[in-house]
Amino acid sequence: MKKNNKHVVIIGGGFGGLTAAKAFEDANAEVTLIDRSNHHLFQPLLYQVATAGLSPADIAAPIRAILRSQANTEVLMAEVDGINVQDRLVLMKDRQVSYDYLVIATGATHSYFGRDEWRRFAPGLKSIVDATTIRRNILLAFENAEMEPDQEKKKAWLTFVMVGAGPTGVEMAGSIAELSHKALKSDFRHIEPAQTRIILVEAGPRILAGFPEDLATKARKKLETFGVEILTGARVEHIDESGVAFSNSKIPARTVIWCAGVAASPAGKWLQAEVDRAGRVKVRPDLSVPGHPEIFVIGDTACCVQDEKPLPGVAPVAMQQGRYAASIIKRKIDGETEVEPFRYRNHGNLATVGRSFAIVDLGRIKTSGFIAWMAWIIVHIYYLIGFRNRILVMVEWGWAYLTFQRGARLITIDEQDKNGDKILKNM
Amino acid sequence: MKKNNKHVVIIGGGFGGLTAAKAFEDANAEVTLIDRSNHHLFQPLLYQVATAGLSPADIAAPIRAILRSQANTEVLMAEVDGINVQDRLVLMKDRQVSYDYLVIATGATHSYFGRDEWRRFAPGLKSIVDATTIRRNILLAFENAEMEPDQEKKKAWLTFVMVGAGPTGVEMAGSIAELSHKALKSDFRHIEPAQTRIILVEAGPRILAGFPEDLATKARKKLETFGVEILTGARVEHIDESGVAFSNSKIPARTVIWCAGVAASPAGKWLQAEVDRAGRVKVRPDLSVPGHPEIFVIGDTACCVQDEKPLPGVAPVAMQQGRYAASIIKRKIDGETEVEPFRYRNHGNLATVGRSFAIVDLGRIKTSGFIAWMAWIIVHIYYLIGFRNRILVMVEWGWAYLTFQRGARLITIDEQDKNGDKILKNM
Numbered sequence: 104m105k106k107n108n109k110h111v112v113i114i115g116g117g118f119g120g121l122t123a124a125k126a127f128e129d130a131n132a133e134v135t136l137i138d139r140s141n142h143h144l145f146q147p148l149l150y151q152v153a154t155a156g157l158s159p160a161d162i163a164a165p166i167r168a169i170l171r172s173q174a175n176t177e178v179l180m181a182e183v184d185g186i187n188v189q190d191r192l193v194l195m196k197d198r199q200v201s202y203d204y205l206v207i208a209t210g211a212t213h214s215y216f217g218r219d220e221w222r223r224f225a226p227g228l229k230s231i232v233d234a235t236t237i238r239r240n241i242l243l244a245f246e247n248a249e250m251e252p253d254q255e256k257k258k259a260w261l262t263f264v265m266v267g268a269g270p271t272g273v274e275m276a277g278s279i280a281e282l283s284h285k286a287l288k289s290d291f292r293h294i295e296p297a298q299t300r301i302i303l304v305e306a307g308p309r310i311l312a313g314f315p316e317d318l319a320t321k322a323r324k325k326l327e328t329f330g331v332e333i334l335t336g337a338r339v340e341h342i343d344e345s346g347v348a349f350s351n352s353k354i355p356a357r358t359v360i361w362c363a364g365v366a367a368s369p370a371g372k373w374l375q376a377e378v379d380r381a382g383r384v385k386v387r388p389d390l391s392v393p394g395h396p397e398i399f400v401i402g403d404t405a406c407c408v409q410d411e412k413p414l415p416g417v418a419p420v421a422m423q424q425g426r427y428a429a430s431i432i433k434r435k436i437d438g439e440t441e442v443e444p445f446r447y448r449n450h451g452n453l454a455t456v457g458r459s460f461a462i463v464d465l466g467r468i469k470t471s472g473f474i475a476w477m478a479w480i481i482v483h484i485y486y487l488i489g490f491r492n493r494i495l496v497m498v499e500w501g502w503a504y505l506t507f508q509r510g511a512r513l514i515t516i517d518e519q520d521k522n523g524d525k526i527l528k529n530m
Numbered sequence: 531m532k533k534n535n536k537h538v539v540i541i542g543g544g545f546g547g548l549t550a551a552k553a554f555e556d557a558n559a560e561v562t563l564i565d566r567s568n569h570h571l572f573q574p575l576l577y578q579v580a581t582a583g584l585s586p587a588d589i590a591a592p593i594r595a596i597l598r599s600q601a602n603t604e605v606l607m608a609e610v611d612g613i614n615v616q617d618r619l620v621l622m623k624d625r626q627v628s629y630d631y632l633v634i635a636t637g638a639t640h641s642y643f644g645r646d647e648w649r650r651f652a653p654g655l656k657s658i659v660d661a662t663t664i665r666r667n668i669l670l671a672f673e674n675a676e677m678e679p680d681q682e683k684k685k686a687w688l689t690f691v692m693v694g695a696g697p698t699g700v701e702m703a704g705s706i707a708e709l710s711h712k713a714l715k716s717d718f719r720h721i722e723p724a725q726t727r728i729i730l731v732e733a734g735p736r737i738l739a740g741f742p743e744d745l746a747t748k749a750r751k752k753l754e755t756f757g758v759e760i761l762t763g764a765r766v767e768h769i770d771e772s773g774v775a776f777s778n779s780k781i782p783a784r785t786v787i788w789c790a791g792v793a794a795s796p797a798g799k800w801l802q803a804e805v806d807r808a809g810r811v812k813v814r815p816d817l818s819v820p821g822h823p824e825i826f827v828i829g830d831t832a833c834c835v836q837d838e839k840p841l842p843g844v845a846p847v848a849m850q851q852g853r854y855a856a857s858i859i860k861r862k863i864d865g866e867t868e869v870e871p872f873r874y875r876n877h878g879n880l881a882t883v884g885r886s887f888a889i890v891d892l893g894r895i896k897t898s899g900f901i902a903w904m905a906w907i908i909v910h911i912y913y914l915i916g917f918r919n920r921i922l923v924m925v926e927w928g929w930a931y932l933t934f935q936r937g938a939r940l941i942t943i944d945e946q947d948k949n950g951d952k953i954l955k956n957m
Binding site for chain 1: 567568569585586587588590592594595598599604605606607608625658669673676677714716717718719720918919921922925926929933935937938939940941
């Protein structure tokens with residue numbers, strides 16, 4: 104490490120943090136990227152791990168390996184507990200790291216809107232552990248249904264509820280429909296997997312609120328042809344192991360998946376900065392924190408207002424912000440003071456609904472169907488990090504497309520714990 | 531299910547049980563296969579999951595999917611607690627299944643020779659959870675070494691001890707050597723992964739006791755060129771989190787992997803049958819249990835003596851026994867009484883030592899090196915169940931061979947538990 108070089112610390116190895124780190128290649132700076140996990144996760148495909156289509160390693164790459172040849176960069180696998188903004192220190196359990204510039208890209212987590220007790224019964228989908236937990240729940244539901252003699256109880260095992268009809272809820276619903284109607288079709292003797300009820304619950308007036316209404320309507324119709332039931336304007340009042348309750352009705356269901364609220368990581372608290380309702384730090388037009396021109400907050404952790412609306416928590420925003428923050432820091436290191444504000448360029452939105460059907464919103468051009476689905480595949484394969492993962496995912500998808508089968512249908516049960524209960528583990 | 535057909539229950543979906551089940555295709559019998567997990571596991575490649583080369587789903591296939599088209603067969607995911615031999619019932623927690631014929635193929639588990647407290651510090655390698663636990667331990671050891679300022683402690687993090695130098699110990703040692711010297715080579719800034727010490731500990735006089743001495747010597751030399759240290763005649767006296775102790779020396783090591791003793795599953799207790807020292811049921815020449823011509827015990831659960839030696843606990847023995855037991859049961863159902871005893875036909879033994887090197891013992895022909903390694907690859911790919919897995923494994927191996935990289939280097943950490951400790955989970 105050159106002694107006089109400025110030290111840039113990046114917290115988080117998601118789309119924002121990793122893009123920022125890569126932008127410092129060959130820069131006059133020493134970079135430390137800190138993440139609590141050892142891998143960068145390709146979150147847009149996480150629902151495929153949750154529905155047994157892909158293996159965890161297919162959509163995750165070690166951060167160290169990605170940044171291996173970037174000699175000015177080191178990677179620390181550690182959990183950040185706080186930030187000392189006065190002394191410019193990032194605080195971890197048993198160490199601290201000083202910084203000249205700090206990029207916070209710690210992402211978001213689930214929000215249960217104050218009902219954290221629902222988490223147990225309705226896990227969300229943010230990490231690989233989340234995905235393998237949901238995969239296990241779904242696969243075990245079919246196993247339990249197979250062995251359940253009581254018809255009502257069997258129905259509850261075969262009912263899957265997605266709470267929240269954004270892209271994740273829609274993708275999960277389509278993918279569970281395909282899994283149950285196709286992949287598991289002939290595997291059971293005492294249930295018809297086609298009996299499965301898949302219910303997409305949305306508090307708002309329609310699904311896919313981030314997409315234009317005509318595309319959302321097409322997605323809705325497609326989901327209905329897959330047998331997915333859609334309940335809009337339905338506000339969940341209660342969730343427990345027996346199912347989901349609304350103000351005047353109840354759905355008995357043993358598998359509920361939380362695809363609704365997200366909340367930013369605790370970066371706002373660390374910085375004692377002003378946050379929005381979702382806990383995101385309100386940043387200045389150059390993504391820095393008011394009063395701290397050396398600290399930048401990007402991605403899902405930031406509330407960045409553009410054209411009077413906060414930018415959505417999607418990968419392209421995080422990546423553009425990461426690249427921008429790195430360029431600003433490099434220019435500041437070089438002594439420049441004038442910077443133009445960050446501006447997000449929306450190249451388009453994509454969502455897939457199931458086999459052979461997606462919707463694409465490119466602003467002027469809107470399309471849906473098979474062509475949109477091919478576009479979705481190409482974009483996702485292209486952005487998947489690591490040559491190997493791309494080939495593996497293509498093999499898995501090709502195989503799945505031709506055979507309707509899912510490759511990663513694994514349930515693992517560990518030994519019994521001290522109370523004699525089975526401990527379920529994930530893969 | 532035809533009412534008058536005999537009911538065959540098979541416990542265990544490993545090599546023995548699954549081969550037996552498949553042999554009943556088109557037979558005049560109803561078959562129930564019971565396994566506590568939902569997948570058949572290709573155990574010979576488990577060490578590759580433990581060393582981040584393959585994903586769990588690459589070597590595991592859902593038992594239901596394998597037996598999908600066998601209409602007379604159903605699969606039950608449940609854990610067997612015992613057997614009522616008088617009433618011919620297999621007992622599970624909340625159900626029981628009656629049988630006319632029973633095949634027990636429940637496999638083996640680790641034996642710590644009465645020192646079960648070692649399990650925590652030296653996990654063994656039998657299930658996918660075992661493999662992902664070991665993978666996590668190995669990958670975390672490098673992460674911890676990277677952050678450890680104390681040189682002695684760093685060394686302990688970089689020391690890996692395999693206890694037991696059978697095929698599993700040898701494969702693990704070779705694979706960890708390759709991982710540390712090649713795949714992780716440029717990934718760290720504060721350690722040289724080549725500093726890794728890999729130690730293969732064996733209580734007996736030489737490694738690979740099941741192979742001819744000349745082949746074992748070649749394997750030993752190859753391991754030494756990989757930098758693996760081999761300690762023979764070394765009896766472990768104690769294992770804890772600081773390392774492995776012998777009668778008059780100690781190896782400080784944070785990662786210890788148990789590749790030594792195996793013990794049969796509790797089938798002997800269920801049956802109250804005579805067992806050998808390893809807990810295996812002593813079977814008659816037709817693999818039935820003395821006094822119970824309707825119960826067969828096969829694979830690692832059976833002690834089957836041939837030419838005055840018990841047969842080894844390897845997949846080919848289990849598969850041949852599964853096929854044999856099924857044929858005997860079918861003939862008994864058809865009213866035949868005369869049966870010839872089981873006889874194992876040994877087609878050869880294979881073990882791989884690392885990249886491009888294996889040993890093959892075909893009886894008259896013995897060979898080692900690259901040709902043997904190609905033979906090892908072909909045999910393992912051939913026997914991998916499921917068309918998809920074969921292609922994926924070939925892609926992963928081809929990629930690993932060309933690039934020296936490992937694809938499944940994942941560590942996952944779940945949220946904190948009530949005590950504030952991190953809970954580590956597997957993938």
